[in-house]
Amino acid sequence: MEQILAQAKRVAEEAEVFMVSAEEAPVQFEANRLKHIQSKQSSCVALRIIRDGKMGYATTTELGDSQNLVNAALETAQFGMIAKFELPSLTRYPEIEVFDPRVESVSIEEMIKLGQELIATVRGHTPDIVCEAGVNKEIISVHIINSRGGQANYRQSVFSLGIEGHLIRDTDMLFVGEVQSSCHPLLEPKAVTGEVLQQLELAKNRASAPSKPLPVVFTPRGVASALILPLMVAFNGKIVLEGASPIGNRLGQPVFDEKLWLWDDSTIAYRPESRPCDDEGIPSQRTPLIEQGRVANFLYDLQTAALAHTRSTGNGTRTGGGLPTPSPSAFIIKPGDTTFDEMVSDIKEGLVIEQLMGAEQGNILGGDFSGNVLLGYKVENGKIVGRVKNTIVSGNIYQLLKQIIAIGSETKWVGGFIQTPPLYYPTLSVASK
Amino acid sequence: MTDIQAIAHQLAEVLTQYSADYIEARLEESQSSHITYRGRELDSIGRASATGGNVRAMVKGAWGFVSFNNLNDLRGRVELAVKQAQFAGNEESQLAPVEPVVDILPTEPDKNPVVIPLADKKQLLDEYNDIIWRTPKLQTSMIGYGDSYKKVIFLNSLGSYIEQDRADVTLRLTAVATADHEVQQAVLSLGSRGDFSLIQGLHQPVEQMAEHAVELLSAPQVKGGEYTVVLDPILAGVFAHEAFGHLSESDFVYENDRLREIMTLGRRFGSSQLNIVDNATMPGLRGSYKYDDEGVPATKTYLIGEGKLVGRLHSRETAAKMKEKPTGNARAINYHYPPIVRMTNTYIEPGSASFEELIGDIKEGIYVKNWYGGTTSMEMFTFSAGEAYMIRHGKLAEPLRAVVLTGNVFTTLMNIDGIGNDLKMNQGGGCGKGGQVPLPVANGSPHIRIRHCLVGGR
Numbered sequence A: 001m002e003q004i005l006a007q008a009k010r011v012a013e014e015a016e017v018f019m020v021s022a023e024e025a026p027v028q029f030e031a032n033r034l035k036h037i038q039s040k041q042s043s044c045v046a047l048r049i050i051r052d053g054k055m056g057y058a059t060t061t062e063l064g065d066s067q068n069l070v071n072a073a074l075e076t077a078q079f080g081m082i083a084k085f086e087l088p089s090l091t092r093y094p095e096i097e098v099f100d101p102r103v104e105s106v107s108i109e110e111m112i113k114l115g116q117e118l119i120a121t122v123r124g125h126t127p128d129i130v131c132e133a134g135v136n137k138e139i140i141s142v143h144i145i146n147s148r149g150g151q152a153n154y155r156q157s158v159f160s161l162g163i164e165g166h167l168i169r170d171t172d173m174l175f176v177g178e179v180q181s182s183c184h185p186l187l188e189p190k191a192v193t194g195e196v197l198q199q200l201e202l203a204k205n206r207a208s209a210p211s212k213p214l215p216v217v218f219t220p221r222g223v224a225s226a227l228i229l230p231l232m233v234a235f236n237g238k239i240v241l242e243g244a245s246p247i248g249n250r251l252g253q254p255v256f257d258e259k260l261w262l263w264d265d266s267t268i269a270y271r272p273e274s275r276p277c278d279d280e281g282i283p284s285q286r287t288p289l290i291e292q293g294r295v296a297n298f299l300y301d302l303q304t305a306a307l308a309h310t311r312s313t314g315n316g317t318r319t320g321g322g323l324p325t326p327s328p329s330a331f332i333i334k335p336g337d338t339t340f341d342e343m344v345s346d347i348k349e350g351l352v353i354e355q356l357m358g359a360e361q362g363n364i365l366g367g368d369f370s371g372n373v374l375l376g377y378k379v380e381n382g383k384i385v386g387r388v389k390n391t392i393v394s395g396n397i398y399q400l401l402k403q404i405i406a407i408g409s410e411t412k413w414v415g416g417f418i419q420t421p422p423l424y425y426p427t428l429s430v431a432s433k
Numbered sequence B: 001m002t003d004i005q006a007i008a009h010q011l012a013e014v015l016t017q018y019s020a021d022y023i024e025a026r027l028e029e030s031q032s033s034h035i036t037y038r039g040r041e042l043d044s045i046g047r048a049s050a051t052g053g054n055v056r057a058m059v060k061g062a063w064g065f066v067s068f069n070n071l072n073d074l075r076g077r078v079e080l081a082v083k084q085a086q087f088a089g090n091e092e093s094q095l096a097p098v099e100p101v102v103d104i105l106p107t108e109p110d111k112n113p114v115v116i117p118l119a120d121k122k123q124l125l126d127e128y129n130d131i132i133w134r135t136p137k138l139q140t141s142m143i144g145y146g147d148s149y150k151k152v153i154f155l156n157s158l159g160s161y162i163e164q165d166r167a168d169v170t171l172r173l174t175a176v177a178t179a180d181h182e183v184q185q186a187v188l189s190l191g192s193r194g195d196f197s198l199i200q201g202l203h204q205p206v207e208q209m210a211e212h213a214v215e216l217l218s219a220p221q222v223k224g225g226e227y228t229v230v231l232d233p234i235l236a237g238v239f240a241h242e243a244f245g246h247l248s249e250s251d252f253v254y255e256n257d258r259l260r261e262i263m264t265l266g267r268r269f270g271s272s273q274l275n276i277v278d279n280a281t282m283p284g285l286r287g288s289y290k291y292d293d294e295g296v297p298a299t300k301t302y303l304i305g306e307g308k309l310v311g312r313l314h315s316r317e318t319a320a321k322m323k324e325k326p327t328g329n330a331r332a333i334n335y336h337y338p339p340i341v342r343m344t345n346t347y348i349e350p351g352s353a354s355f356e357e358l359i360g361d362i363k364e365g366i367y368v369k370n371w372y373g374g375t376t377s378m379e380m381f382t383f384s385a386g387e388a389y390m391i392r393h394g395k396l397a398e399p400l401r402a403v404v405l406t407g408n409v410f411t412t413l414m415n416i417d418g419i420g421n422d423l424k425m426n427q428g429g430g431c432g433k434g435g436q437v438p439l440p441v442a443n444g445s446p447h448i449r450i451r452h453c454l455v456g457g458r
Helices: A002-011 A066-077 A101-105 A108-125 A190-202 A220-226 A228-234 A237-241 A302-307 A340-345 B003-015 B074-088 B118-133 B203-217 B233-248 B257-262 B316-321 B355-360 B409-415
Strands: A014-030 A033-051 A054-060 A130-146 A151-169 A172-182 A214-218 A262-265 A286-291 A331-333 A349-357 A368-380 A383-387 A391-396 A412-414 A418-420 A423-432 B022-038 B041-059 B062-068 B102-104 B138-156 B161-179 B182-192 B225-231 B276-279 B300-305 B345-348 B364-369 B373-376 B380-385 B387-392 B395-400 B403-408 B416-419 B424-426 B431-433 B436-439 B442-445 B448-455
Touching: A002 A014, A002 A033, A002 A066, A002 A130, A014 A108, A033 A066, A033 A108, A033 B074, A054 A066, A066 B041, A101 A130, A101 A151, A108 A130, A108 A151, A108 A190, A108 B074, A151 A190, A151 B257, A172 A190, A172 A368, A190 A349, A190 A383, A214 A220, A214 A340, A220 A228, A220 A349, A220 A368, A220 A412, A220 A418, A228 A237, A228 A331, A237 A302, A340 A383, A349 A391, A368 B380, A368 B403, A391 B403, A423 B448, B003 B022, B003 B041, B003 B074, B003 B138, B003 B161, B022 B074, B022 B118, B041 B074, B041 B118, B062 B074, B118 B138, B118 B161, B118 B203, B138 B203, B161 B203, B182 B203, B203 B395, B225 B233, B225 B355, B233 B276, B233 B300, B233 B345, B233 B364, B233 B373, B233 B380, B233 B409, B233 B424, B233 B442, B355 B448, B364 B403, B380 B409, B403 B409, B409 B416, B409 B448
Parallel strands: A033 B062, A054 B041, A214 A349, A331 A418, B102 B161, B225 B364, B345 B442
Antiparallel strands: A014 A033, A014 A130, A033 A054, A130 A151, A151 A172, A214 A423, A262 A286, A262 A331, A349 A368, A368 A383, A368 A391, A391 A423, A412 A418, B022 B041, B022 B138, B041 B062, B138 B161, B161 B182, B225 B448, B276 B300, B276 B345, B364 B387, B373 B380, B380 B403, B387 B395, B403 B448, B416 B448, B424 B442, B431 B436
16 A cells, blocks of 8 residues: 555655455345345545645556556546545544454354244244345445545444344235344344334234325334435435535524434444544534435535535445545434324324335435335224325425424334434325225 | 456466355456536546456355455455355255356457546537526536446356456436526436446437426426326336336345235236336347346247236346246346346337327326436335426327326236336436446337326326
């Protein structure tokens, strides 16, 4: 890395070398049986340079090939965007624990046993279900150095445990599932299977939804599958800068229901989305995004922050090997004081949505969403009566989040990137057949 | 000789020295470049190169898989893959027999888009961006261009040795229009198997896209419910891929007895006019190749013939377990992943109806065009249209906001009652499955008409 930096400094005003390597060991079960044991090693170096004020960028997996890397970055710098920022010099980082050595030492035998337990528990409840399960451990190392003396190094461990079950009766299919992840080893399969068994219980009976506006409770998984993507886009400093975010010029204004609080947080100990610094070496922080319904902040990397005349929030992230760009780390919605059961018992006729399919395909920027209720339940007179199918719901998240009846008290991590309680809305458009 | 060719020759010998039921290795070398614009300005430009490989071994019905981009100690990697498979396996290995293939396909340097000067690519994107920005009421634009060229060497313990190259080009343009607190967008998504000229000369469609984004600001949202819908070839292609294609991928089916019952060959899925095909042997499309990532020759496979289920897509393992012939559909997005059963170029064969005939007798319906995305859970699918128009009394009427259509595969295919005569293949986007995304594929169809399609709306 030092050699790449030295070579780059000879031809450019500024340079930054980012290296990430990962060792991953997934164990996968198919159709209730152990099917794959894998081991994946990968490493990649990214070089960003600033020459004549413009940014150049290249990546390679061949660590020995520094001259080609520098040449490729130089070529792109002719066309690159003008760099408006300064790379960070040597910085003190917050102590955020994201590495647990016990992850490395979980044996393949133990991982197989965990997978077998997941499947046995779910099949013990529903014998004719077909399960796929995955147990994964991964160790990631990140190194950053730059021409201003900035330097960051950290190691992260990630362990995940997941199961998906398919229950098929004639042409009627039910999909249930749960995945959990942590920087600690997850050795307690019941935390995962408990969720799945509950889904199976609730979906046992069938119910039909009418085609009309109905009150709706989104479970944490429902919130993640329907409502979060538009918010992640809307709070992205880059989208704001372009004027494409519907809340971009509404900083400090009450855009959402005053019960709503949302923040982005990469500092929570032992969460897979946490880290001491972002991919540009900027210290991690907790950034309030919605406070009492008011827009509080947007998320920035170095370049976007400089263009917007503000400071990076430590959200510079490299996805898919590209240049750093603002990206949320983990979205957290503050829990309220209403239990899920209280929400359901408040509904005379309505829906509980556990998973929407296709909601991410609509007009994300505008907040419109529309999706098939892949897993959802009908509520009648305060009780869940069964699973609904062939049902599509549509709405706009900005209208929905303005009129929340209640925010749940039981909060939960979903997909690793969001922690949310259930949310209860007075009305959502439902079409069914 | 490149590095990976030299390594492949060493590996060929090593693969025969271990006691596994089957071992294969894939080695890859790739170069790529990308240019993105956000708004008026270039946002990111870069080049990447990658080298890596994997070894996959089967012992007693289970797989060990080791991927790496450090090419040292390959013998150790092979040993590890075999050991993993031995550890997991406890039944009989089944792989459909195929002849070993030794084939070195010619490189395609004239089709390598990565070597086209960045200045030329940038100039083309500048022209498109200028067109978008000439449109009044336009708030911003996004353009993502990417290309790649890779050499893949495949070898296995049966003695196969295959060298294949693959080039790919993708372009996605988005125009965003705003008014008050309203934001609307329109998208144009294209791709080719390395042919840069296919993304040139799009000035007129780019202009139409930008104008459409503005037009959407004043367009109403459709009322949710059941409609007769007519799909344009692009969206109908996505429909064929999502609604039926994924269900025909045998890795979902082969170890699931209930699904096997549902997917019995001969089962009726649609009217006798309906034919759906997956065909990797069509020349020059993004889903085209000569051999899949298990070294099996590509085929043309009828999935639906005259409305009935007549075939499905296989890897060697799924074919053996279902006692059918392998179809050459095992694909991996890159060396980090083992191959899984995937589609290639999937399309609905043309019928005889003209567009006017399809919409002529619709009193109230929706014409949906273009493509935002689609997804499936096998039984249920959703896909979304980039453009939508009401059909009133047999004629196209006012534009609508983007709509999401959803359905149940077992009823919706039956409800196709009109198939146009105008087959077109679309190469935009990519397919995702099992964490492997975006895989280059092509979809296609003529215009089709579906009765009783559920549409989301206000």
